[in-house]
Each structure stands twice: as C-alpha cells, then as structure tokens.
Amino acid sequence: MTDRIREKLQILADAAKYDVSCSSSGSDRKNKNKGLGNTGSGICHSYTEDGRCVSLLKILFSNVCIYDCAYCVSRRSNDVKRAAFTVQEVVDLTINFYRRNYIEGLFLSSGIFKSADYTMERMLQVVKKLRLEENFNGYIHLKTIPGASPELITEAGLYADRMSINLEMPTEAGLKRFAPEKNHAEVQKDLGIVRDRLIQFKDERKLIRSVPKFVPAGQTTQMVVGAASESDYDVMMMADQHYKEFKLKRVYYSGYIPINHEDHALPAVGSAPPLLRENRLYQSDWLMRFYGFAADEIVNPQHPNLDLDVDPKLGWALRHPEQFPVDINRADYRMILRVPGIGVRSAKKIMHARRFGALRIDQLKRMGVAYSRAQHFIYCIDTPQFQKEIQPAQIRHQILQSGQSKYTKQLSPQLGFGF
Structure with missing residues (x-):
C-alpha cells in the first residue's frame, strides 16, 4: 500500500465512522466459480441479528460534498482534509483486505461531489467491478445517494446485499433548520424505488426461476438524534411510519456528536453523544x-x-x-x-x-x-x-x-x- 493510499484510507475511514447503519444480516449470497468470499457471515465491527460479530471495510468513496449540513463533518464549509478514492483503489483495497482476512465485506458511502448521479455512478462501478471482474461474493452494503436516478439505484441493487439512505433528522423542521438543501421527500422517493423493485423481483421469482437477487438483505435508514429539539415521540413515529411504508429492515439512531462548535444553533451536549x-x-x-x-x-x-x-x-x-x-x-x-x-x-x-x-x-x-x-x-x-x-x-x-x-x-x- 502506498503512502498516498494509506493517507486516503485514514481520512475516508475516519469520516465514515459517523454512519452507524452497517449491520450485515439477511443476505445469503453464495460463493461460486471459485470466487472470493461468502456473504453468509456478514475495518469496523458490526452485528448480525443472531449476534455474530463481523468485520467490514467501512469507508467513504469521497468526503468532498456539495451540501452544507450543520451536523456533518464532511459539509462543504468545514475545514478538513479532503480526499477521494478512484474506483480501482476501492476495489483493490477490498480484495487485498479480504485476502488478508481483515474483513468479510464492504460498507461504502460517500459525500456527494459534482452531482448525485455522478457520485452514484462511481459507487456503482465499484460494486460491479467487485462482482463481475473480481468474482467477489462477500457482503456489500451500499449507501444510496439522495436524488440519484432510478436506473442507477435499480442497477446498484443487483450487486449490493443491502442498501440504505439516511433520513438525517427525525423531523422535517429539524432538517430544514440544519440541512436546508435536503428534504425527506427525496429520501422517501429513493426508499420507495428500492421497495417497489423488491416487490417486483419477488413477484417475478414466483414465475421465473432465474430472476436475479435484488438487495437480498433489504434496506435501512439512519436518523441523527439530539441535534434538534425533537422528542422521542417524534423519532419513534418517524421510524414506525418508515417501517410500515417502506418495509425497512432496520432503522438506526445515531446520537448527535458536536463537531461544529461555531454553530450556536446546534446544542451543546459536551464531548460525548x-x-x-x-x-x-x-x-x-x-x-x-x-x-x-x-x-x-x-x-x-x-x-x-x-x-x-x-x-x-x-x-x-x-x-x-x-x-x-x-x-x-x-x-x-x-x-x-x-x-x-x-x-x-x-x-x-x-x-x-x-x-x-x-x-x-x-x-x-x-x-x-x-x-x-x-x-x-x-x-x-x-x-x-x-x-x-x-x-x-x-x-x-x-x-x-x-x-x-x-x-x-x-x-x-x-x-x-x-x-
């Protein structure tokens, strides 16, 4: 590993630690044709529903972002070191770490650079190369980029085991206050795309044996808790709505970590979430x-x-x-x-x-x-x-x-x- 790749890995792995939605249960992708890895057991530690601990390479593709969410370490106005992997670098890291028995899968997210489709397309290239060129059958969790085209989201679901997209804040008022460039409607639209495709593929599988798998481990979302003045009632009602409407595998709750002390609108909760x-x-x-x-x-x-x-x-x-x-x-x-x-x-x-x-x-x-x-x-x-x-x-x-x-x-x- 070169010094430059090591530096990128340090920056982008550190930036990825704020995303907690990376459980790896629910998929059963099998090794075939002497490929690499099995998804059966799902460098971060995550837990499957039966309690097993698994290791995932958890990184951002890039921490460059066009959005300026007040609670996010990668927001465009934050003075942090920026980095971005190439598609081949992520592929090589995943394969090399897997061969050394460091990881059992990949959790790939990203800041949004240039546009949602541009970012989503790069992440799609990573999972396609892993599956088709490297014959990698290990677990892959891919973050959906809000606002990406339905075609890109659908194609990504054919290669990823799990997909997720963050609601960010439990209430629309909190989102408008701290992330005015985002909205829940866009996230819900993307959640709906994956839900509808899951139903479609399930129905087709009843009639056609060779229907490919589509996001076999389902989809999840995450909410930041404590950045706004939402109550636990607000949080649980939002989670319940999304469980029922979008058939989510899981909702994750991330305690707000104060990283922008200059923004006085954010609560001062000390140094711990x-x-x-x-x-x-x-x-x-x-x-x-x-x-x-x-x-x-x-x-x-x-x-x-x-x-x-x-x-x-x-x-x-x-x-x-x-x-x-x-x-x-x-x-x-x-x-x-x-x-x-x-x-x-x-x-x-x-x-x-x-x-x-x-x-x-x-x-x-x-x-x-x-x-x-x-x-x-x-x-x-x-x-x-x-x-x-x-x-x-x-x-x-x-x-x-x-x-x-x-x-x-x-x-x-x-x-x-x-x-």
Whole structure:
C-alpha cells in the first residue's frame, strides 16, 4: 500500500465512522466459480441479528460534498482534509483486505461531489467491478445517494446485499433548520424505488426461476438524534411510519456528536453523544419489531420522551399496572412477552413447557427469565402471598435501588437484547 493510499484510507475511514447503519444480516449470497468470499457471515465491527460479530471495510468513496449540513463533518464549509478514492483503489483495497482476512465485506458511502448521479455512478462501478471482474461474493452494503436516478439505484441493487439512505433528522423542521438543501421527500422517493423493485423481483421469482437477487438483505435508514429539539415521540413515529411504508429492515439512531462548535444553533451536549438516550431508542425499536408493541404504546403525546432511568418495556409496565400481575401458566404469548425480564426465547420456552404441567419459580429461572425483575409482574403456583395489585412507585424505587436498571447501560445498542 502506498503512502498516498494509506493517507486516503485514514481520512475516508475516519469520516465514515459517523454512519452507524452497517449491520450485515439477511443476505445469503453464495460463493461460486471459485470466487472470493461468502456473504453468509456478514475495518469496523458490526452485528448480525443472531449476534455474530463481523468485520467490514467501512469507508467513504469521497468526503468532498456539495451540501452544507450543520451536523456533518464532511459539509462543504468545514475545514478538513479532503480526499477521494478512484474506483480501482476501492476495489483493490477490498480484495487485498479480504485476502488478508481483515474483513468479510464492504460498507461504502460517500459525500456527494459534482452531482448525485455522478457520485452514484462511481459507487456503482465499484460494486460491479467487485462482482463481475473480481468474482467477489462477500457482503456489500451500499449507501444510496439522495436524488440519484432510478436506473442507477435499480442497477446498484443487483450487486449490493443491502442498501440504505439516511433520513438525517427525525423531523422535517429539524432538517430544514440544519440541512436546508435536503428534504425527506427525496429520501422517501429513493426508499420507495428500492421497495417497489423488491416487490417486483419477488413477484417475478414466483414465475421465473432465474430472476436475479435484488438487495437480498433489504434496506435501512439512519436518523441523527439530539441535534434538534425533537422528542422521542417524534423519532419513534418517524421510524414506525418508515417501517410500515417502506418495509425497512432496520432503522438506526445515531446520537448527535458536536463537531461544529461555531454553530450556536446546534446544542451543546459536551464531548460525548447522548448514548443512553440512543440506547433507549434502540430498545424501543426492538419492542416494536419483536415484542408486538405499537409505537404509541411506548411513547405518546402524554409521555413524549423515554424514561432514561428504566428501559422502555419496564416503563410501559409501570404505566399500566392494571395489566398485571400476569398468571404465567394461563396468559397468552403476547402478554407474557410484555412482562419485564422475559425475552422472546424465554416466552417461547414458557409456552412450550407449560403444556406438560404448571410452571414454578425455579423452572422460570432455568429458562432464562430475569426473575428479579419479572417477580413484580407475574405469579405462578408457588408464588408466596402475591399482592394482587402492583404498586408502580414502590416497584420502580426497589428496582432502581437494587441497581437492576443499570444492566441496560451495558447493552450493545446494535443488539437491543435484555428485556
């Protein structure tokens, strides 16, 4: 590697670290014709949905950008070193790093230079060369450039495993304030292109066996949280809308990092992003995707912000004491999932095991139930003198005093486990 390439890599890898939407689950591209790599297991670390850690070469094609978004390190008015790879340089880096077992795939994004189509075309050339000339079958996550033509986006989807495009800000008002040259409508148009093509290819595959894969790992988006005065209700409603309308694989929440101290319109949050709030948003997202919660059950106009002291599932339970206690031997699956301390796997084990007899406390513990939390909201055949009406304030105080809520601060926001 030459000194110039090493310098470019340092600049463009550092600039790419602010994009968090790089999970690599969902694709099953297979190695064929003695090519390089398999997508089966998805230099940044990311996590698949089953918890595996994978390594991706995460870089920008260029940090030159025609936009001037106040919260972005690559904005045109920022005084930073600029660099850009050539198409062949990105291809060579990916292949050489893969052969040295440094990476398992590529995450490629870029600032927008010259125009959206010009940038998208260069990134498309990279993935085409990797797939067609280098026979690379590893994982590729490609960022869609806002405003690129539908033809370029569609062609890119034939070579990438996952595509994503950032909403940037949760509200249109925040976007107009800090990124006036962008708008949500343009992003939604591009999300709609990928969604429609996914549906089209899926329908064609029912009739034609040889239909090529199109973005097999789906598409994602990302929002910056904390740069504007949006509430958690605003964030979750925007995420819920896009999950439903565009069938997104995932929404990512990126805590705002203050990088432009001269702009007094941006909040002064110190030197660290709001990581605990970010983590609560990921936990709320997990509840919507895997626990059957509606977005307005987690946050609503009466409770617009998440409680930072307790996780959102516990917060919901404390706000709805009329739903508890739950008879663990009689309640349906939906209600068991809503008990704090019981996760998806434990709930399934409970539903299976109770067909063979009534469950006891020691059995619940062996199934992985966090009984120290769940005990306040459930009863089973050997529960001693359970109080039929739970006392939310008392339970909250007891859990906070015992330090049980601290477990959530240690969770990976990419996984969201621990409910």
